[in-house]
Amino acid sequence: MLWTGSKRCVTILAMQGTLRHMVSDEKISSSLRKGLAEFCVLAILRGGSTYGLDMARRLERDGLIAGESTLYPLMTRLQSAGLVESAWMSSPTGRPRKYYTLSPTGTEALETFERIWPPLRDAVDRTLGEETADEK
Amino acid sequence: MRNDKTPAAAEAWLRRARIASASLSRPQRRELLDGLRAHIADALDGGEDLELTLFRLGSPEGVAQEAEESLGGSNAHHRPNWVWDTPRALAVSAMALAVLMLALVALWPTGDVTSTSEGSAIFTTRVGPMSFVFWSGQFLLPMLLCIVGSAITVVVRRARLKWTYLGTAVVVIAAVAAITFGNILLLPSAAAAVGAALSLRARAVRRAHSPRSVA
Numbered sequence: 001m002l003w004t005g006s007k008r009c010v011t012i013l014a015m016q017g018t019l020r021h022m023v024s025d026e027k028i029s030s031s032l033r034k035g036l037a038e039f040c041v042l043a044i045l046r047g048g049s050t051y052g053l054d055m056a057r058r059l060e061r062d063g064l065i066a067g068e069s070t071l072y073p074l075m076t077r078l079q080s081a082g083l084v085e086s087a088w089m090s091s092p093t094g095r096p097r098k099y100y101t102l103s104p105t106g107t108e109a110l111e112t113f114e115r116i117w118p119p120l121r122d123a124v125d126r127t128l129g130e131e132t133a134d135e136k
Numbered sequence: 137m138r139n140d141k142t143p144a145a146a147e148a149w150l151r152r153a154r155i156a157s158a159s160l161s162r163p164q165r166r167e168l169l170d171g172l173r174a175h176i177a178d179a180l181d182g183g184e185d186l187e188l189t190l191f192r193l194g195s196p197e198g199v200a201q202e203a204e205e206s207l208g209g210s211n212a213h214h215r216p217n218w219v220w221d222t223p224r225a226l227a228v229s230a231m232a233l234a235v236l237m238l239a240l241v242a243l244w245p246t247g248d249v250t251s252t253s254e255g256s257a258i259f260t261t262r263v264g265p266m267s268f269v270f271w272s273g274q275f276l277l278p279m280l281l282c283i284v285g286s287a288i289t290v291v292v293r294r295a296r297l298k299w300t301y302l303g304t305a306v307v308v309i310a311a312v313a314a315i316t317f318g319n320i321l322l323l324p325s326a327a328a329a330v331g332a333a334l335s336l337r338a339r340a341v342r343r344a345h346s347p348r349s350v351a
Contacts, residue, residue, distance in 0.1 A: 051174065051178060053174075068194075069193040077206055080207070086167075
């Protein structure tokens with residue numbers, strides 16, 4: 001069933017012309033990152049409130065966002081969707097700092113992602129493995 | 137939240153980001169700029185060089201474009217119903233002026249002086265749309281052409297630069313034709329249409345010089 005779902009996804013992507021235009025590593029990576037970065041942010045926030053700079057540096061270091069500034073449109077979207085909340089709090093230096101927190105809806109969304117992601121990832125891995133075996 | 141200690145260069149960077157993100161809704165723009173401002177302040181607090189921080193953030197226009205692309209799809213309902221758009225405003229003005237001139241001329245009292253057999257003069261007044269019938273093609277055609285040309289610039293989306301050029305060219309040709317026949321009423325329309333095309337081109341050039349994503 002999952003295999004049928006993955007195949008349908010690939011067909012839809014192909015129909016939209018997404019795959020046709022994916023030529024470079026960067027394009028493929030950027031396209032995949034777009035949907036996944038949101039959940040990585042939620043996962044970071046599950047560990048506790050944190051501020052933008054810290055999150056941006058962690059995500060960029062792990063190659064999950066293309067640049068530091070790309071985090072903020074993402075955070076704005078997550079806040080608009082009610083998945084993340086923010087508040088200005090005092091930092092250790094005394095200066096106000098903007099902290100992001102995971103909302104209950106965000107926790108639910110993350111749990112859903114965690115349920116969906118492993119079988120989806122396995123299906124992709126299996127498919128890629130099968131294709132490689134066929135080529136050999 | 138504004139931090140009074142933010143250096144002038146950072147304020148200038150944020151100002152550019154604010155201007156470039158004009159198409160976002162007010163809450164989204166405030167949220168975006170708050171995040172960026174806090175990012176800069178935190179980096180500076182950590183002893184990072186301002187120039188390096190801004191370099192790592194990339195161009196403000198690139199950030200705004202990223203935000204527009206990122207927020208435009210999923211949060212379309214948060215976008216304002218109208219956004220000030222200079223090229224579009226000028227294009228609409230060009231069309232409105234052409235229609236106004238046509239309406240003014242159509243409703244303007246016109247008349248013919250005829251003499252009776254007794255030698256007295258009779259002034260026959262014609263008012264309203266029917267007076268089109270009495271207009272010469274030299275007068276009417278450029279006006280209609282001007283309306284069509286300006287309509288092209290209004291209807292096409294901003295990405296279709298060549299259609300705006302085409303519409304503007306039609307308006308200018310109509311205005312020049314009208315002037316040749318002694319009618320200068322289409323000049324304001326032509327000026328507005330040229331302004332629309334130039335501002336659209338300026339925007340296209342600005343976008344071409346700003347990176348799509350800050351890598």
